[in-house]
Amino acid sequence: MTNVSKFGPTIGKIALLLLLCATTVAGFLWLPAAKGFPQPEMARIVVFHVPCAIVADLAAAVAAWYAIIYLRRRNQADDLKSSVSFGLALLFSLLTTVTGAIFAKSQWGGYWNWDPKQTAILMLLLIYVAYFALRAAVDDPRKRASLSAAYALFAVVAVPFLTYILPNSTDQTLHPKNVINTRDGLDASYKIVLWAGVLGLSLFYLWAFRVQVALGTLEMRLTQRIHRASQGVVARAVVVEGRK
Amino acid sequence: MIPPLPIRYNTHVTSSLRLHGVSMAYGSRVLFSGIDAVVAPGQCLVVTGANGAGKSSLLKIVAGLLRPEAGKVEFDGKWGSAAPEIQLYGELTGDENLAFFARLLAVSPMENAALLADVGLPPKRGRDLVSAYSSGMRQRLKLATSLLGSPPLLIWDEPTATLDTAGRAIVGGLLSRHLSGGGLAVVATNDLSEAESWGDLRLNIGF
Amino acid sequence: MGLNHWIICAKSVFRKDLQVELRTRYALGAVLLFAITTLIAVSAALSSATVKSEVKAALLWIILLFAALSGLARVFVREEEAGTAPLLRLSAPATAVYAGKLLFNVALVFAVECVSVPLFLVVLPPATVNFGLLLGVLLLGGIGLASSSTFVAALIAQASSGKSALFFIVAFPILLPLVLIAVQATVGAFDAIDMHHVRAQADLGLLALYSLVMTTTSFLLFEYIWHD
Structure with missing residues (x-):
């Protein structure tokens, strides 16, 4: 091991921490209040809320991708990656929901308004919970992997019916359209902080993903080794030529 | 013998x-x-x-x-399989079970009666529900099913x-x-x- | 052994399930009893209240949804629990098995609709009923309900424990968009507001699209879960 590979990750983690701190501080102190919103000061939460939503979608996309790979190659490592990414998607979706609810309270007057986007994220949360409930109910690891991968892909297909089609068909969304693109109430500086937040959270996601996958891989290897050790010898089969 | x-x-x-x-x-x-x-x-x-x-x-x-x-x-x-964990439909009769799997396997159901005879099940029992079979009779019917289409x-x-x-x-x-x-x-x-x-x-x- | 044999297999599986169901009446009994008891409970609770058509549409679909969820898992759970699934796996193409099961569940949903919807219209009569629209919603919504439920049934049938609770948890989010769209369309069938009619017609297309997409996806994915 060279010094670079030893300290590289540490430097990276410190840089990531600084980036996340910087976006947080910038969100509270550097950004001007957004005049277009009923509560201009509270609109700062946009720079936390939107990146969480984007990274949650990213995590779900990665999870769905590994679900496809699992079904094609049937390799337990892909199942691990898929489930880890779904766990992170659940985490970021929860953060999106909470920040969104705080935002909704200040702008629309209530934490929960059955806005189409709120309905959609509720459905996503239910899907993630159902995904993990399904996993918990299947004992055989291979079966667990293929069933949950198939469910994930099935759910992915159902989601657009809520997230895209329903909001457009009702046209009653309280969400401002094109939040990210600068509009009247949002200063251009919002765009910078928001995308910096997306970058920071994406890197955080990547780090958490890799740590959990490494941990899961170790766990798999360890249980295998314990079982093999307790069995003593690996069971063998012998073909014996019998009578003619 | x-x-x-x-x-x-x-x-x-x-x-x-x-x-x-x-x-x-x-x-x-x-x-x-x-x-x-x-x-x-x-x-x-x-x-x-x-x-x-x-x-x-x-x-x-x-x-x-x-x-x-x-x-x-x-x-x-092709292959035919019979095992303790492979069960037949209890809600159907022996004949219906054989006929169902014969259709799935694209086998003519003409030989079903002969199959029952081969495994020692009298034709009369073919009209009983499998849920009323004893475990030995069930096993015979399973063997007959595995022989469908002579794999x-x-x-x-x-x-x-x-x-x-x-x-x-x-x-x-x-x-x-x-x-x-x-x-x-x-x-x-x-x-x-x-x-x-x-x-x-x-x-x-x-x- | 081409398409012809595939169709024969799908039909045989459907017929076999129908035969078994008519002998045991397990799923039909569960689903119908659920629909009728909830209907009685709802109408008794609302006997003195004036109920808007939006609420009536929602109630109708809640009854249909939960009635369906109480019986649609049987097609696959029965095969796995009775140990008959392995021989079925060995004897018929996976997609043909799925087609037979889907057909059976569609028939089951239609049977429930045939009994519970007329009862619903008698017990909680809406202001007006656009029968053409209502029929369309029930037809397309019913197919959608059956298509998603059948796939989820195939998933949860292979779980080790708590299958019925799991079926609710796992199927619910998938069925949520369908039910929301179906409710919105049923509102259009239950009142005389022009805008609701127009919206309901668009929703019918959406319901058809949902059924199409979910059925196609389940046929693509089924083989991966049916064979180990």
Whole structure:
């Protein structure tokens, strides 16, 4: 091991921490209040809320991708990656929901308004919970992997019916359209902080993903080794030529 | 002993059954690893081993009901399977069960009555619901189902476990007729004397 | 052994399930009893209240949804629990099995609709009923309900424990968009507001699209879960 590979990750983690701190501080102190919103000061939460939503979608996309790979190659490592990414998607979706609810309270007057986007994220949360409930109910690891991968892909297909089609068909969304693109109430500086937040959270996601996958891989290897050790010898089969 | 049965099954066997390095593990518990075997037409592979050694798992792998952890099974042709965990529909009669699977396998249902006779079930019992069958009768019906369409490969897991003496003789007769007609078989059993009398090839799973 | 044999297999599986169901009446009994008891409970609770058509549409679909969820899992759970699934796996193409099961569940949903919807219209009569629209919603919504439920049934049938609770948890989020769209369309069938009619017609297309997409996806994915 060279010094670079030893300290590289540490430097990276410190840089990531600084980036996340910087976006947080910038969100509270550097950004001007957004005049277009009923509560201009509270609109700062946009720079936390939107990146969480984007990274949650990213995590779900990665999870769905590994679900496809699992079904094609049937390799337990892909199942691990898929489930880890779904766990992170659940985490970021929860953060999106909470920040969104705080935002909704200040702008629309209530934490929960059955806005189409709120309905959609509720459905996503239910899907993630159902995904993990399904996993918990299947004992055989291979079966667990293929069933949950198939469910994930099935759910992915159902989601657009809520997230895209329903909001457009009702046209009653309280969400401002094109939040990210600068509009009247949002200063251009919002765009910078928001995308910096997306970058920071994406890197955080990547780090958490890799740590959990490494941990899961170790766990798999360890249980295998314990079982093999307790069995003593690996069971063998012998073909014996019998009578003619 | 039962009289030799007429050879109705003119099976055209063209290939052998080959197991290449078949391994199985449940979760992280290794059952067996690296099983290689070749079963040629007319041969029967008798699988023996202690309870829990993995006989049933191996037969499931051969039948394509279970994906091996490693290795592969090669066989070019159809196969019929009977095992304790493979059940028939209790809500249907014996005849209806046979007719249902005959349709799925694109086999003419004309021979169903003959199949029942082969396994020693009187035609009258074919009209009873399978849920009213005794375990021995169920086993006979399962064997009959596995013979549908006279597949070149038979995979029987403990075919005689619930059978009486007459039933055991029938199984022996069916098997030797199948093998002398050029068929292949993979059979698991706990009964060593049966294993002796059936086996061209013995596979003992264990240590 | 081409398409013809596939169709024969799908039909045989459907017929076999119908035969078994008519002998045991397990799923039909569960689903119908659920629909009727909830209907009685709802109408008794609302006997003195004036109920808007939006609420009536929602109630109708809640009854249909939960009635369906109480019985649609049987097609696959029965095969796995009775140990008959392995022989079915060995004997018929996976997609043909799925087609037979889907057909059976569609028939089951239609049977429930035939009994519970007329009862619903008698017990909680809406201001007006646009029968053409209502029929369309029930037809397309019913197919959608059956298509998603059948796939989820195939998934949860292979779980080790708590299958019925799991079926609710796992199927619910998938069915949520369908039910929301179906409710919105049923509102259009239950009142005389022009805008609702127009919206309901668009929703019918959406319901058809949902059924199409979910059925196609389940046929693509089924083989991966049916065979180990």
